[in-house]
Amino acid sequence: MRTPLYDEHRALGARMVDFAGWEMPVQYEGILSEHARTRTACTVFDTCHMGEFELSGPTAEADLERLLTMRVGTLAVGQCRYGYLLRDDGGVLDDLTCYRFGPDRFWLIVNAGTRASDFEWIRAHVSPGTRLQDRSDELGKLDVQGPRSWWVLGEALGRPVPPLTYFRLAETEWEGHTLVISRTGYTGEWGYEVYGPAEIALALWRRLVAAGATPAGLGARDTLRLEMGYPLYGHELSVERTPVAAARGAFVDIGKEFIGGAAVRRDLERGCARYLAGLRLEGRRAARGGAVALWDGRAVGEVTSGAYAPSLGVAVALAYLDAELAREGVRLELEVGRARLTATVVSLPFWTAGTARASQPPGAIA
């Protein structure tokens, strides 16, 4: 499958890869420079492959409350919240963000690879009074990320970006079309996810690039999210584990009833065999997904994602580790080919200077 920007990526000289069945750019000029531009300036990512579902009607809120792990009822209009979609046994079907547009109207932003299965699951679990639409094909999505995002997006739109705190959204007009802008992202920096009709995605992309956004691909998207310790579905999250193993109890409200809630409560009470932990390696050599963690000569875990972290100058990894070892300061070894790399469990995020939650656009004069 191809996004509306496919030809543009080719024209820009991007190296293309398959991602969940989509032909996507992994890099343009280079992962390291795109990563650095996101940390210091502004980049734009084509995220049109992601899915957007709309749920509306008088029963939509109650349905979402039962389908999702986070509290939906307390979401204000214009607010978004991150959480999980679970099976009955607590296995993670997807991680997603829920947007509230009105008392009875919501969006779910879901992963490209799980879009079809998520939709089937949700369709099977909503009330007859809830209208469910898969709007993924008609909507385009661009992520504008980095400390310069507020200026760059404002320049592209020809008007200042509405003032939004973290995880808030607004609608705005651009050349006769309605755009949805949320102050969210997957990089740890100040930024926006911008939604609009798929047919204007190319024009908006070009306007953003002209305004100073550097095109960035999935390669930088992955190193940026890894430095923040953000999970990637299929790596850190899967139907094999409840979200308790990935995030202890975060993004879950056990004060409500939801599908998979019994398994989540069980894991919170009894504990999981393994928990996700951040590992900082001593050098630049990376331990990739699948590398075995060793402690005192025995296998105590497995890496789910790992790479050289450009902002830190050393390699980092996310790994599931035996519960008693998934705590800060534990030193262990990672088996990488014939080598054993020393790693230390550290707190997340790895990158602590991110601007995502800043109270005003970075660099603004107070």
Next chain:
Amino acid sequence: MNIPRELRYTNTHEWVRVKGGVATVGITDYAQQQLSEITYVELPDLNDQVNVSDEVAFVESVKAASDVYAPVSGTIIEVNTAVADEPERINRDPYGEGWLFKIRMSDPKEIASLLDADRYEEQLPPDEEE
């Protein structure tokens, strides 16, 4: 794609420059392009005895990694520590400042089994992207 005429090559994308019984070895322009930005290099130890096709070095980029094989047999007499400190030298100048190690050859006849520039170019996969 830069494939200097005066060098010899392997089908695993090492290049070899022979001078006075010493082979200088690096990875080709094709290899560095495929790997993209190199972030880590592991070099052999001085005085290591190596045989043809031994894995003697390791090169890693953000998204990929590759072993580097000895194109000829002999003794490692010099390694380029500058690339360990600054791996991007390999991307910038794979046949120059990005060289990896030097082997004092134990059997100079092995050179005859390496590829010349034409044969190396012929066995590269057809251009998909660029």
